[in-house]
Amino acid sequence: MRLADLAIDVRDLRKTYRTPFTRKKVEALRGVSFEVERGHIFGFVGPNGAGKTTTIRTLMGLIRPTGGNVRLLGHELPSRAARDKIGFLPEAPYFYDYLDVGELCDLAGRLFGLSPAVRKQRADELIDKVGLGRARGQSLKKFSKGMLQRAGLAQALMNDPELVVLDEPMSGLDPIGRKEVRDLILELRDRGKTVFFSTHILSDVEAITDRVAIIARGQLQAHGTPGELVSRTLQGVEVVVRLPDGAAADEALADGASRVRRVGDELSVTLAADADVDAWLARAHAAGARVVQVAPRHETLEDLFLREVANADRPAAAATPEPR
C-alpha cells in the first residue's frame, strides 16, 4: 500500500498513564498498528475500556502518545494541516449549551477559517441533512442526547472533510437515527471521503464497513475486511419447524440439538455442523411437523468479537498479541 493511499497510518501506538496518587502505570494502548485506506469506511470495535477512545483522542491530538507513530492524510502528528481536512465527532459530545446548532456550526466554521457566506450555506445544509431543521433556533441545552449527536455530526462536517472520525456516532440514537447516520456514513464514502468510526453496535459494523479492527486491552486483536475476519466454515444449522396442533414438543426432535426453543407451535433448533440434518428432518416429518426454515449458520462478527475479547482476557494471549 502506498503511503499516499492511506488516510490513517498508525504504527506501534502506545499510551501509558499514571494513576493520580499511587503513580501506578496504566497501559491504555500497547502497540496498536493499523491502516485505513482512503475512501474506505473503517469500523473500530472493542469492549468498554479497550482503548478505542484513547486511540481516537490520540489521532485527534487530544492525547499525546507515549510512543509510536501516526500519519493522518500523509501528515505526521501533530499536524494542523491534517486537522484542517478532518471532521471529528467526540464521544458523548458536550457542546456550549448556550449556543444553538447554527451558532455551533458557525463557531466550527470560524475555526476552519471559512468565510461568513460559506459558513451560513454549509450550516443550513448540514442542519437539514442531520434532521435538526425544526430545532434550528433552539439552544443546545434543550437538546436530547440524540439531537446533540446530530448537532455534533453537523459541526464535524462543516469543513467538508476528507477524513471523518466519529467516536460512537450511533450512541444515543433511536433506530431511525441510527439508520440515518449509517446512510450518512455511506453517502460520505460515496463522495470519496474516508470514515473511521468506533462503535459497540456490531450489526452497524457488519452492515457498512469495508474494514474492521477489534481492540481489547489496549491491543489490536484482529484487523481486516469482515469477510476475511469471519470464518466461512459452517458453525451449525438452524432449523425451524411448525408442529401439528396440540402436539407436545417431541423429545426426539431435541436429540442432537445444541439449542432448542419453542414459541407457540414453532420449534426452533440449532444442530451441530456435523449433524445429520436429513435424518433430523425425517424425524420431524414423522412427528407431523412441517419445515419452515433450514439455514446454515456461519460465524458472525459478534462471534469473532466475543472470541477475540475472550482471548485478550487470557494472560498468555495478552502477553503475545498476534493481530490477524
Add this chain to the structure above:
Amino acid sequence: MTGRIWAIALNTFREAARIRVLYGILVLVVGSNLLAILLGQLTLHDAGRVARDVGLAGISLFGSLTAIFLGVFLLYTEVQRRTIHAIVSKPISRWEFVVGKYAGMVLVLTVLVGVFALAMVAMLVYQGVGVSSGVGKAVVLSWCEVLTVAAIAMLFSSFSTPFLSGIFALAMWVIGRLAPDLEAATRFAAPWIRATTKVALEIVPDIHLFAVSGRTLDGSTVSVHGDFVPWSYVGLAAAHGAGWIIGLLALSALLFNRRDFV
C-alpha cells in the same frame, strides 16, 4: 490566526455573560457606591474623598476578584465538560485557544470595569464632586491590574483545579499588591526571611504599581485626591503589566500544550 482567536474570544464572552455571579458582583459594586454616598454624608467636607476612595477600591477589589473567578473557571470548565474536544481537534493551536480565552476575559473584564467606573462617575456627579483626570488615570491603572490578575489566574488554571488556582492567584495578587509594605516590614528581619521575601517579590507581578494613590514616588506623595501620577507613568505601568501578561500567557500556553484531554 486572529480569526480563530477572535472566534474563541467571542465565544468566551458569550459564556461569561451567562454567569449569574457577575451580575451579583455588579449589584455589589453599585451598592458600595450607594454606601459611599451615605458615608460621605457622615463626613465634614470629605464626601468627595470618600466617594473616590470607595469607587476606586470597588473597581480594584471587585474587578480583581472577578478576574480570579473567571480565570480559574473558564479554562477549567472547558476541560472538565469536554467542550474543548470539539475545539482543539480543529485547526487551532493550543496557544491560540489560551490567548482566545484570555481575550474573551479581557472583553468581559473591560465591560465590567467600564460599568464599575460609570457607577463611580455617576456617584461623583451626584455628590457634586468633579471627575478629575486623576480618577481617569486611576481607573486605567485598575483596569491594568485586573487584566494582570486574570492572566495570573489563567496560568494556574492551565494545570490546576479551580480551588487551588483561586488560592494561588489570590495569594499572588495580595503579595503583588502589598510588595512595598512586605519589603518594608521585613527590612529588619532575619536574613533568610529577607531573602525569601525578595525572591517571592521577584516572581510575583508588581501589582502595587497599579495602586499608587497614597504612596511615595520619587520622593513625593501621589494621591488621586491631589497630585496624581502623570500619563507617562500610566503608560509605563501598562507596559509593565503587558509584559507580565505576555509572559504569563506564554507559560500558560506551554503548560496547556502538555496536557492530555482524557
